[in-house]
Amino acid sequence: MxxxxxxxxxxxxxxxxxxxxxxxxxxxxxxxxLRAPDHGGLTPWRFIVSQGEGLTKLANILVAAAKADDLDDFVIEKASKAPFRAPMVITVVSKVTSDHKVPVIEQHLSAGCAAQAMQMAAVAQGYSGFWRTGSWAYHSVVREALGVTGEDMIVGFLYLGSIGCREAKVHERDLAQYVEYL
Ligand SMILES: Cc1cc2nc3c(=O)[nH]c(=O)nc-3n(C[C@H](O)[C@H](O)[C@H](O)COP(=O)(O)O)c2cc1C
Incomplete structure (x- = not known):
């Protein structure tokens, strides 16, 4: 491709x-x-891979978060199944350097670019992916379990695997709605 x-x-x-x-x-x-654009060469990211037993560990973390919020059984059940929607989940974390001349937002953006680049690389090699956050990415229990502290963020759970369904058509979008010229 x-x-x-x-x-x-x-x-x-x-x-x-x-x-x-x-x-x-x-x-x-x-x-x-790792080839994501990176202002200042700060490499502001961590990639935490879950597969096999790791998916069960990730599910247990999501369940703990749901239970901490006293959510109902339906949500707890959903949390327990969430990571198994793919054979691999890469949690992409922005690991930022605070009080640096490179603003923290730019470091989060770099981590987001890394997530996108990884999804693209999967597709380029015949696999596919889905970038999700849900509420779990922002939950204190999940953050703590994955060692995400301070200004660091979970920018996404990148679900990766082989293609398991037909690909939907690409949305046609009208460029004129989004592109302006000064
Ligand atoms: C930061 C981020 C978080 C996202 N989180 C979710 C999510 O939790 N659930 C979801 O259905 N889609 C989520 N999406 C959107 C999907 O990854 C996907 O882009 C969307 O379904 C459109 O499909 P497409 O990528 O094929 O155009 C997220 C996208 C981004 C950039």
Missing amino acids: DALSLLLNRRSLPKLVDPAPAGEVLENIFRAG
Whole structure:
């Protein structure tokens, strides 16, 4: 797939199945993340991989968060299943340097670019992904369990796997609504 086709046609896929990216393919995914634009070379990110037993650990963290909020059984059940929507979840965390001349927002943006680059690298190699946050990404229990402190943020849970359903068509959008010229 050439780069422009990837950029113009990428879709997120909700149904992701085994096998997860592995070996050189997975390494390429991480390397793509590490090529995200990075003001000041601060490498403001962490990638926490969950697969196999790791998905159960992540599910347990989400369940603990739901229970801490006294949420009803339906939500707790949903939380327990959430990570298993793909064979691999990469939690992308912005690891920021506070009080730096590079504003913190730019460091969060870098981590977001890393998430997008990793999704793109997965698609480029025949896999697919879905970037999710939900309320869990902002929950103190989840943050603490994953060692996310201070101004650091969970910018997303990047679900990755093999294509498990038909890809939806790309939305046609009218450029004139979004593009202006000074
Ligand atoms: C930071 C961020 C968080 C997101 N969180 C969710 C989410 O929790 N649930 C969801 O359904 N989509 C979420 N999305 C949107 C999907 O990843 C996806 O982009 C959207 O469904 C549109 O599909 P497309 O990427 O194929 O255009 C999020 C996107 C971003 C950038």
